[in-house]
Amino acid sequence: MPAAAxxxxxxxxxxxxxxxxxxxxxDGVHVDPQTLSCLDASGAPLAITRMGVKELRAELAAxxxxxxxxxxxxxxxxxxxxxxxxx
Numbered sequence: 736m737p738a739a740a741x742x743x744x745x746x747x748x749x750x751x752x753x754x755x756x757x758x759x760x761x762d763g764v765h766v767d768p769q770t771l772s773c774l775d776a777s778g779a780p781l782a783i784t785r786m787g788v789k790e791l792r793a794e795l796a797a798x799x800x801x802x803x804x805x806x807x808x809x810x811x812x813x814x815x816x817x818x819x820x821x822x
Contacts, residue, residue: 788809
């Protein structure tokens with residue numbers, strides 16, 4: 736049985752190709768729907784400090800947070816939200 740078919744059959748293994756296709760795409764940025772974090776080309780989560788404005792806005796949009804502001808404001812809003820703190 737092919738690997739994709741085995742994964743689809745429910746054997747508990749996750750097919751990486753299927754996992755990648757399950758991402759949300761916001762303005763061309765891939766976002767993991769479970770963790771709401773932006774993903775790089777290899778599928779690994781991006782650090783907030785490495786994100787551009789486009790990625791920051793996509794991650795905030797996925798969390799239903801305001802997306803207005805400059806890069807510094809967006810990064811701060813995302814860090815505060817990720818820590819569960821209030822500003």
